[in-house]
Amino acid sequence: MAPKSQSSNLSIAPTEVNESSPLLVGRSTDSVPRTPRLPPTRRGTPFGDAKWRDILLNSQSTPGTDSQNIIIRSLSSVWHVFKVTxxxxxxxxxxxxxxxxxxxxxxxxESTLVFSINFFAIIPLAAVLSFATEExxxxxxETLGGLLNATFGNAVELIVSIVALRDGQIEVVQASMLGSILSNLLLVMGMCFFFGGLKNMNDTNGHGREQTFASATAQTTCSMMTLSAASLVIPAALSSVLQGTSDDGEQAKAILTLSHYTAIILLALYVMYLVFQLKTHKNLFDGSVDPVTSISDTETAISHNEIEEEEEPILSPYAAIGVLVVTxxxxxxxxxxxxGSIDDLVEQAHISKxxxxxxxxPIVGNAAEHVTAVVVAVRDKMDLAxxxxxxSSIQIALLVTPFLVIVGWIMGxxxxLHFEMFQTxxxxxxxxxxTYTVLDGRSNYLEGAMLMGLYIIIAIAFYVSPASL
Known part of the structure; x- marks a missing residue:
């Protein structure tokens, strides 16, 4: 077969994925593919003879970056960083x-306009932040990269929540944390199961098949999610018990004290989870075929996964840090x-906080990442999805949410962790x-439809709730 020639047309190249690398807390350095980029064209020729295509669309090099003229070199370097980003x-x-x-x-x-424009503005900024972090x-x-991803993995949600916390929008902060978890668990995973299941529902013999992923990883992560659920249920239960037995001030103080100490415990457990995942038991998170999977399923999985080269960084560390700071x-x-526009938006649009x-x-910080997860699932790489x-759900539940409790403690x-009863x-x-869906290490489009259906039901319930809630 003749080798394929590289197309000069502007087309979007699929993301390269390193199949053998560990799944690092939602946004992994090696395991989670970055959002797709335009394919590189040929290497840049000397600046005077370079084509506009190389100047504008070549993400690998930019003419003039090696020029002897410091002004041309500086301008070309700045343009290269901007273009690649x-x-x-x-x-x-x-x-x-x-x-x-x-x-x-x-x-x-007008408040609705301010909210809408900044809503769409933060979506690409979140993608750029993720790109700079990966670079x-x-x-x-592997280890330090994983820790950096753990820190900046949900930076947008953290920044928005700290701003809201500073303004006293505690209800918005709590809802956004819960919403980020639910959108990842139900909407994103549901879409991965659904579209991945439809694309890969038949084996080579035409029989129905299910996609597989490491059940050991699923069991560990589901245990952590169950713990995070318990950390919300216990304050709600304590609040119900204290109602009628103490005044509101004592009840609020007890819930606040419980939340502070629970947040410290959750942060400590998250650190242990990182050590477990990145050091002592990282083999469980390497995306390999589960040992309990049948031989036929193993052959099917291998046939659907090709060996791909590891992606190399295309920005220098200083350039990536600069992009990270500016973003x-x-x-x-x-x-x-x-x-700042939320209060007026609630009044004008008659929707609840x-x-x-x-x-x-949650859409703001996760849109690009959600698309990436679905693309990976369609390519039958379910461990990465x-x-x-x-x-990302574990990161929000065990790192970001308890960290915000501590930040609120410092801010006064x-x-x-006492959420509204319906939210809990x-x-x-x-x-x-x-938990019941993923414990067997298998997925199909029906399970995906069920998860998406549950998410839509919850979304409708909050939409029809009074604006005062």
Whole structure:
């Protein structure tokens, strides 16, 4: 067969994935593929003879970066960083919304407009933040890279929540944390199961087949999610017990104290989970075929997975750090305007803060990552897809949420783990359904449809709830 020639057309290349690397807490350095990029064209020729295609669309090199003229070299280097960052994700065309979002907030435009523009502005900023984190992580090695991803994996949600916490929007913070977990567990995993199951539902003989993933990983992660559910149920139960037996001040103090110490315990357990995953038992998270899987399923899995080369960083560490810092500042500015418009939006649109936090805000930080997870599942790489969905959920439940409780403690804001009763029940049932769904290490499109259906039911329930909730 003749080798394929490289196309010069502008087409989107599928993401390269390293199949053998561990699943690192949601956004892994090696295991979770970065969002697709435009394919590189040929290497740049000297600046004077370079084609515009090389200048504008070649993500591997930019003419002039090796020029002897310091001005040309500096300008070319800055353009190269900007170009590579811009081409790192499909959603980056929305970066045009960033300056408009800042202008809208600074000039006090109508609240719905301010919220909407900054909502769309943060989506590509989240993708750029993830891209810069991955670029830095590739230079740090497996362990340090995993720790960096654990720290910045949900940076957008953390920034938005800290801004909301500063403004006293505790209800929005709690709902956004719960919404991020539910969107990963139900919506993202459901879409992975559904579209991956439809694409890969037949084996080579035409018989129905299920996609497989490491059940040992699923069991460990589900245990952690069950623990996080318990950490929300216990404060709710204590609040019910204390009602009628003590005044509101004593009850609030007891719940706050319980939340503070529970948050410390959850953070300690998350550190142990990182050690378990990155050091002592990382073989359980390497994406290999489960030892209990049948021989026929093993052959099918191998036939559906090809050996791919590890992706190399294309930005220097200093350039990636610069992108990370600038993007973090822009996210903070847009998040400030977005959170500041919530109260007026609730009044004008007659929707609850719980719906905004539970459904809308999680989309902001996870849109690009969600697309990546579904693409990976369609390619029959379910361990990687599970790493995005469940790994990110664990990160929110055991790292971000308890960290926000501690931040609220420092700020003097009464951020607790006592969520509204309906939120707690919805979360507990979701964890229960997901646990029973993934424990066998198999998935199909029917299970995906069930998870998506449950998410839609919960979303409708919060949408029809009164705006005062």
């Amino acid at each position: 811009l081409l790192s994700s499909y959603v980056n065309f929305l970066l045009i919304a960033v300056p408009f979002g800042i202008i809208a907030g600074e000039n006090h435009w 830095i992580s590739m230079k740090l090695g 973090t500042i822009l996210v903070s500015i847009c998040a400030d305007y977005l959170v 719980s719906f905004i936090g539970l459904i809308l805000i 599970m790493g995005v969905a469940i790994g 804001q009464p951020m607790t 029940v919805a979360f507990a049932f979701s964890v229960l359904v997901v």
